[in-house]
Amino acid sequence: MSFYVLDDLLYSRQQAKENPNGRSKMPWCDAYDVHRISGEGEFCPLCGRPTTARSWERPRTVRLTNTRFPDRLHWYLLSADLLYVSQRFKTLYEQEHLTGISEFERIETVKPPSRYKGETPVYYVAKVPYSQAITLDAEHSVIKGGKSDLPPCPLCWPLETSQNTVEKLVLHTENWTGADILRVYAVGLVFSQRFYDYVQDNQLTNFPLVPVEDYRRL
Numbered sequence: 001m002s003f004y005v006l007d008d009l010l011y012s013r014q015q016a017k018e019n020p021n022g023r024s025k026m027p028w029c030d031a032y033d034v035h036r037i038s039g040e041g042e043f044c045p046l047c048g049r050p051t052t053a054r055s056w057e058r059p060r061t062v063r064l065t066n067t068r069f070p071d072r073l074h075w076y077l078l079s080a081d082l083l084y085v086s087q088r089f090k091t092l093y094e095q096e097h098l099t100g101i102s103e104f105e106r107i108e109t110v111k112p113p114s115r116y117k118g119e120t121p122v123y124y125v126a127k128v129p130y131s132q133a134i135t136l137d138a139e140h141s142v143i144k145g146g147k148s149d150l151p152p153c154p155l156c157w158p159l160e161t162s163q164n165t166v167e168k169l170v171l172h173t174e175n176w177t178g179a180d181i182l183r184v185y186a187v188g189l190v191f192s193q194r195f196y197d198y199v200q201d202n203q204l205t206n207f208p209l210v211p212v213e214d215y216r217r218l
Helices: 010-017 087-096 193-202
Strands: 003-006 031-033 061-064 083-086 103-109 123-127 143-146 165-168 183-184 186-191 209-211
Touching: 003 103, 003 193, 083 087, 087 193, 186 193
Parallel strands: 061 103
Antiparallel strands: 003 186, 003 209, 031 061, 083 123, 103 123, 143 165, 183 186
16 A cells, blocks of 8 residues: 655756746645634644644635635645645545545635636635554654754654654554545655545646655755
């Protein structure tokens, strides 16, 4: 069984290769939260350290910068270990009977400042709870960074350094029970082969999935 992670630098690297002297331009619209209300983050149940940024509370509203609407929104103000997905994603996900998302919560969207006359797209926060069915294999992964100020935690951070670069990512998957999307401590979102096939078959946009063994962040 193959597993996948999101590589949000993939498009930028591809553009740099194709157009080394040009500016990198994402193929999808940017999104900015409007009048954000922040709540509490989540904490490791074992050591108590924060495992997420502060939550994004209702009412959730985003402004989309243009009409290149993807099936997955991504921007730096939002947590990278949650999914922000289109109505199309939600409908197809439910039709395919995929598993891992506990709840879809609607996001209000503001139309782009343009001549666009179409319907404003609908997006959702797709909530994925933490799972211990897959864990980071700290012994065989090659993850480098500065010295951490906190002691290692066997659950949320089994390393003695920060995560500045990832040269090799290895996961313990022997306890996986079949979920298609998992939120893994110290890693983020992990996807099954079935989820990868679902993305490819339905041509869902802005899902730069790569096999775990191919993931690099240098």
